[in-house]
Amino acid sequence: MSAKAAVVVFPGSNCDQDNVRSWKAVTGLTADLVWHKETSLPNYDLVIVPGGFSFGDYLRCGAIARFSPIMGEIVRLAKRGNLILGICNGFQILTEAGLLPGALNRNKNLLYLCLDVHLRVENDRTAFTGDYRRGQVLKIPISHGEGGYSLKASELKALNDSDRVVFRYCAPDGTVSPEDAPNGSQDNVAGIVNGRGNVLGMMPHPERLAEEDLGGTDGRALFTSILQTLKGGL
Amino acid sequence: MKFKANVKVMLKPSVLDPQGATLERALKSMGHDNVSSIRVGKLIELVLESPDAQEAAKAANDWADRLLANPNMENYSLTLEPLT
Numbered sequence: 001m002s003a004k005a006a007v008v009v010f011p012g013s014n015c016d017q018d019n020v021r022s023w024k025a026v027t028g029l030t031a032d033l034v035w036h037k038e039t040s041l042p043n044y045d046l047v048i049v050p051g052g053f054s055f056g057d058y059l060r061c062g063a064i065a066r067f068s069p070i071m072g073e074i075v076r077l078a079k080r081g082n083l084i085l086g087i088c089n090g091f092q093i094l095t096e097a098g099l100l101p102g103a104l105n106r107n108k109n110l111l112y113l114c115l116d117v118h119l120r121v122e123n124d125r126t127a128f129t130g131d132y133r134r135g136q137v138l139k140i141p142i143s144h145g146e147g148g149y150s151l152k153a154s155e156l157k158a159l160n161d162s163d164r165v166v167f168r169y170c171a172p173d174g175t176v177s178p179e180d181a182p183n184g185s186q187d188n189v190a191g192i193v194n195g196r197g198n199v200l201g202m203m204p205h206p207e208r209l210a211e212e213d214l215g216g217t218d219g220r221a222l223f224t225s226i227l228q229t230l231k232g233g234l
Numbered sequence: 235m236k237f238k239a240n241v242k243v244m245l246k247p248s249v250l251d252p253q254g255a256t257l258e259r260a261l262k263s264m265g266h267d268n269v270s271s272i273r274v275g276k277l278i279e280l281v282l283e284s285p286d287a288q289e290a291a292k293a294a295n296d297w298a299d300r301l302l303a304n305p306n307m308e309n310y311s312l313t314l315e316p317l318t
Contacts, residue, residue: 060304067301096304103306105245108252150249150307184250 003230005031005046008074008090010065015051015087015207022210023048026223036068044082045230047074051088051143051205061104061146062092071097083127083226084199088144091191091201100194100201101159102151104144108184112145117182119190119204120170123163126193127229128200131221137174138167138218140204147183147203149190156187167191167202236283236317237290243303243310244275278302281317290314 007019016033023031031048034041041047054065065071071093078084078099086094094100107113116139121132132138151159159165167190169181181188183203191202206219245251253274261269284290291314303310 059302063301063304095306101306103304105249105307106252108250110252110256148250152248152306184252 002043002045003027003029003227004044005029005048006034006041006044007031007048007050008036008070009033009050010036010052010054010068010093012054012056013050013052013089015089015205018205019048019050019087019207022207022219023223025211026220027227029227034070036065036070039069039073041070041073041077044077046083046085046226047077049074049084049086049090049093050207051090054089054093057089057146060096061089062094062096065089065093066096075099078194078199081196081198083229085128085226086199086201087205087207088142088147088203091203092146094199094201099199100192101155102149102189102192104146104203105148105150105184106146107144107148107182109182112143113147113182114141114143115182116141117190117204118170118172118174118180119167120174120176121166122168123166123193125163126166126197126200127226128193128222129166129225130228131225135174137170137172139209139216140206140218141208142183142204144183144203147185149185149187149192149203151186151189156189159192160187162195164193164195165189165191166193166200167204235286235290236281237287237294237314238317239280239282239290239294240313241278241280241294241298241302241310242275242312243278243298243308244273246307246309249307287314287316
């Protein structure tokens, strides 16, 4: 079994250490921090693109990080089928890089939102969500100013039709209506996968809720699911 | 030759513009009921060196396509003038 994990560090990343810690706490395995100037990530089965404010969020969130040297390698690994997980700013970077469709727009109320939200698991058959169950409601924090998912209506329909919306903002009882997406995300989208299913982007922070001492463990299953996938071979 | 380019980046009409909506409410709260359709964008100025205007336009458009604007949610327009 191989489950080697890397967490990318851009200037301005601030969730890199949290991901290293949570990956270790949940799986017992170490994850390596990798500076964004690296051009090669040999033997890494999982690459986490963490949250933060890469390059100060200048121009657009993720717009500049997307051209960092490491990104060419991440695109190559994504094409190879390795697992790529983008959380928050990481999700924004992956959309800017074209690895995931759509864009993350300014929150509809213009506020930076740092709060717990409820998420409904929409797809439990991805490489990242096997240990959740479809319809399960999670409580996980968000922390972003630009998280309103935006995609052309026809492409959004295609995303839904192919079951690629993985998490949706919902009410505590699991029902979904527009007011449950505090950032104004279209169709309440909180997380999506690419067509091949090996690249996941999500705005909420599972790495902040993977240990009991931190207030909850709803984020744990994301990491155990990934481990299960990697154990089963790519 | 040096050229100055202005790249105006706007959210696509189909994309919600919360900044524009907020400004519109602010102006209305100041009593200006005759305001509508506020959109907030970005203006990016840059100077580039290029053998001629055609090459300069090509480069500036390429930069706008790749970095300055996000085609998923933004449109841009470009003006270019030679610097003397």
